[in-house]
Amino acid sequence: MRHMRLLQNVLETTLGRPLAMAAVAATLAAASAVAGAQPSYPDKPLRLVMGFAAGGSVDPMARTITRMLGERLGQTIVLEHKPGAGGTIAVGSVVNAPPDGYTLLLSNPGPLIVKPQGDPLSKLSAIGRVADMPLALVVPAGSPFKNLQEMVVFAKANPGKLTYGSGGYGATTHIGMEMLKHEAGLDIVHVPYKGQAAATPDLISGRIDMLLDGWNSSIPNVQSGKLRYLGVATLNRSAIKPDVPTIAEQGFPGFNAALWWGIWAPAGTPSDVVEKLGRELQVVTQTDELKNVYKQLGVDPQSSTPEQLTAFVHSEQVRVQNLVKDANIRLD
The missing domain is CATH 3.40.190.10 (Periplasmic binding protein-like II)
Structure with a gap:
């Protein structure tokens, strides 16, 4: 404040008191705006966690997505493998991560709706669907x-x-x-x-x-x-x-047992971050480059908004739970 008073005295000498006070006020407002501004997302590398070991059949798909999404975001995305317990270890690590958009989950339905621990979907924010593995x-x-x-x-x-x-x-x-x-x-x-x-x-x-x-x-x-x-x-x-x-x-109309994949962030992730991730992921999943990679891997491309993935997964959850109950399927 001492420096601001000195500045005000100098300005009063040259501009007069009213103009000097206005200039000082504008300077303070600009300084406050700069101090309160947050760096644009993302300003550091991200992690994409998956519940499968490196080198598996899902790995090439995951590596391609991390590379292309990282290019869209202007940041590196590190693929992190956390295999074990049917994918629940990977889900747990993302659920418990800070909801800042820097830790994401790549998962299939197994640990989310088939054999979940607790209710993981309530602790995750959908980003987008990325693939179906027929x-x-x-x-x-x-x-x-x-x-x-x-x-x-x-x-x-x-x-x-x-x-x-x-x-x-x-x-x-x-x-x-x-x-x-x-x-x-x-x-x-x-x-x-x-x-x-x-x-x-x-x-x-x-x-x-x-x-x-x-x-x-x-x-x-x-x-x-x-x-x-x-x-x-x-x-x-x-x-x-x-x-x-x-x-x-x-002879079995409506039969569908595809293995789908999607990306999630921890629940509580800011909506503008979720929207940005979802928007950029949609661009990636609709590119010819990714479609060509998928074709070589035997994977069908999928694309969705966060809202569409949420609705799809909840419908799948109801369908699988009803099937398990009606057919008396043993899960362990």
């Missing part, structure tokens, strides 16, 4: 079933004789097959594995009869003649393999 029903090359209906007819005539593998209780591949069993009225024995990849060798060798698997892991085995598709578990045929019919069009 699942397809595959059988060994030597299987007698050439299409889905042949399998269904046999299974109904021989309850309990067929088996299917999954990535474990509560996995999307488990829930999807139980959904098919429930809708078709089938008795097929579940053989859970510690991860989806562990089931594939047993499927190829014929130790299990079928598997609901992702495009990215099944396509090489189908192309090499080791496996064969019976149907894709999405509402529409995939652009990746448009010649493969959907399960829905083979």
Whole structure:
């Protein structure tokens, strides 16, 4: 204040008292505005946390998104792997992070709606949907079933004789097959594995009869003649393999068991930050570059606003919870 009084005395000498006081007031207002201004978001690197180990099938998709979204935001986004407990460790780390927009979550439905700990969705703010990983029903090359209906007819005539593998209780591949069993009225024995990849060798060798698997892991085995598709578990045929019919069009209208992915921030993140992240993420997910990367990975691109992701996930939550209850599905 001493410096301001000196400035006022100098200005009064040169401008007169009224003009001097006005000049000092304007200087104080400008200084106050500068002091109160916040740096524009983001002004430091971000973290994107995912509940899977590095090097897995989801890793290339996640790395591409972090790179492209980081370029849009003008900041580096560090991909952080926190595998374990079905993704709940990753969810917990983001839920408990400061709600400032610098810690984000990339997740599938598993730890959010299939086997959640508590109510994680109430502690997260949706940013946007990024991808669907189509699942397809595959059988060994030597299987007698050439299409889905042949399998269904046999299974109904021989309850309990067929088996299917999954990535474990509560996995999307488990829930999807139980959904098919429930809708078709089938008795097929579940053989859970510690991860989806562990089931594939047993499927190829014929130790299990079928598997609901992702495009990215099944396509090489189908192309090499080791496996064969019976149907894709999405509402529409995939652009990746448009010649493969959907399960829905083979007698089960509305059947959909795609493995979707989205991005969230901690609840309480400022709305303008959520809006900016959502806006920039939509730009990324609609680029030809990302679509080309997805095609190579066997992933279908998706794009949404934060509000659309919130509505979609809540509808999925109701659908899965009803299915688990109606079909009496064991989750652990």
